[in-house]
Amino acid sequence: MATRSWWGWGTVENAVRGDERDRLTARVAALLPGADLTVHEPPALPSLDLPAPVVAPPPSLARLCSSSVEDRAAHGHGKAFRDVVRNLHGSLASVPDVIARPRTEQDVIDLLDWCSSDIAVIPYGGGSSVVGGIEPRFDGPAVTVDLGHLAAVSEVDSVSRAARIQAGVLGPALEDQLRPHGLTLRHFPQSFEFSSLGGWLATRAGGHYATLYTHIDDLVESLRVVTPSGVAESRRLPGSGAGPSPDRLFLGSEGTLGIITEAWLRVQERPRWRARASVEFASYADGVTAARVIAQAGLYPANCRLLDPAEAFINAGASASVLVLGFESADHPVASTMDRALELCRDHGGVVQSSDEASSAWRSSFLRMPYQRDALAQQSMIVETFETACTWDRFASLHSGVVAAATAAIKEVAGAGVVTCRFTHVYPDGPAPYFGVYAAGRWGSTVAQWDEIKAAVSEAIVAAGGTITHHHAVGRDHRPWYDRQRPDVFAAALRGAKSALDPTGILNPGVLLDP
Structure with missing residues (x-):
């Protein structure tokens, strides 16, 4: 059985090492000459100086609970870049006191009853939050309720x-x-x-x-x-x-x-018919237009992912913007639907590739991205993403504003770096752009450096009329911008719902609402 990494993404067995790390390091060194790419290993679990638990479960619930160092460390942070880096430094000032693993819904009820007066409860699924959603970033005791046994x-x-x-x-x-x-x-x-x-x-x-x-x-x-x-x-x-x-x-x-x-x-x-293709665009703007036209044509592609030139080069080995297209169906062949989508691409300057090499390379890279992010975090690199969504009429200004803000912030805190963009989703009325940042950081400072970049791009997103998050959630990290995005009267209604459902405010304090 594979071993989950306590400090980073995925499993220990799938971490980047050997030839893969050598190739990754060589690519980064070529992209950012002079970067210090020394590898820093994570601390051993026994060396972590975690604060002592301040609560213990009652005897009736003890069988469900753990306060081991490994459990508390693994459940203390999510899987964002800043979480991984803090783990690498052994900086776990805020961790839950107890990890509870209910086996029935009645166990969940009993756990909430135990915590009902003054113990915060953090619901936990797979722990993949990238926005501080599962971190007990508050004063007072905390119990993380890990639902992993409710899995049928x-x-x-x-x-x-x-x-x-x-x-x-x-x-x-x-x-x-x-x-x-x-x-x-x-x-x-x-x-x-x-x-x-x-x-x-x-x-x-x-x-x-x-x-x-x-x-x-x-x-x-x-x-x-x-x-x-x-x-x-x-x-x-x-x-x-x-x-x-x-x-x-x-x-x-x-x-x-x-x-x-x-x-x-x-x-x-389950799908029986599939078709996929990749299309290159010399002009990124033409690729954007093609993606919009396809989204508005009612073809409903399973994949319609536009990679800008930087994203296409880093993760697909291409030298132009690439639109990765895919269709699938459980009911009927999809070749004719793909043909129509490719026709629309050609109408806007797209060149259909004779092989699917670029999109195949991108798919492989997509699966390895979180592991490679962790490897680069070990080498003092700032490697992180952020996403948003906006209407098509606002995309050009949002894109230019966000790239400018990210580039300026990178220059200020790190000297040099690269900003990439891809579409993860496209709607008839707008895209969901997903940006990537690659920059050389300073070991010991990369969290603070990223926080400055993140604040700058978040301000640019809100100023351009985008959402602070399309699918990464709000958590604690997006709260300042979420509070500005939601209407005040809705915030009041949400507080009313919170008061009725959670009268003592024990559930995930600081997420969506102030404690």
Whole structure:
């Protein structure tokens, strides 16, 4: 069995090493000459100086709980660049006191009862948060409730094509349980291997598919949520006009209103027909136009990912902007749909590649990106991403403003670096641009350097009319800009809901709302 890394992404066995690290280091050295690429190893777990736990579970719950150094360290941070770097430095000032692993919904209820007066509760799925969503960044005791044992597909309705699924199941195990039924949830975020259904629901996660059902929201029939005030379960329906949706209240609530324990999800037959292609554009603007036209044509590609020249060069080995296209269906061949999409690309200067080499290279790179990010973090590099969404009419100004802000901030804190952009999703009314930053940092300072860059680009995003997050959630890191994005009257309504569902404010303090 593979060993999960306590300090970084994924498993220890899949970490970057050997020839892969040598090649990665050589590419970075060519891109940023003079960078100090010395490798710094993570500290040994026994050497971590964690604060002593200040609470212990009652005897009735002790069987569910752990306060081991490994558990507390592994659950203290998410998987953002700044989390990984702090782990590498052994900087774990804020970690939970207790890790609880409920095995039934009643265990979740009992845990909330124990914590109800003055112990903060942090719901935890796969721990892949990149926005400080699972870090106890507050004073007072904290219990992390890890739902990993609630991991079953409990029921399948093949007639309605829906499944009742427990919230703690990770992506691969979920698909393994649906596969014998010939079904799939068809939701594949980049974190798929190490993130959970409950995490996807609580953060309104975006999947890999570029159009149509892009967010987990689109797949929800009903939710069951345990709150300090009781259990909420919505009626399972294909649609309803009966007032505001209770599911919409809990989707994206990031563990602040309750703990999602299970959901009915819309599932699909597994695809039988697929087509893929890559198209190069000499002009990035022409690639943007082609992506927009395809998004507005009702073709619904599974993949419509535009890579700017820098992104295409670093992760696909191409020398121009590349549009990676893919179609799939469980019902019918998709060759004619692909033909129409390629025709639209040609109308806007696209050159269809005779081989799919660039998109194949990008897909391989996509799967290794988090591991390579960790390897570069060990070498004092600043390697991180941020995402947003905007309407098509605002994209050009948003893109130029964000790139300018990122470039200026990089120059200020690191001297030199590269900013890349790709589309992760495209809608008829706008794209979801996903930016990458690569810069040479100073060992011991890279978190502070990144924080300055992040603040600059966040200001640029908000100023250009984009959202502070398209699918990474709010957590604690995006709070200043989220507070400015949401309407004040909605903030008041959210505080009212929080007060009714969590009267003592124990659930994930500081996320979405002040404690």
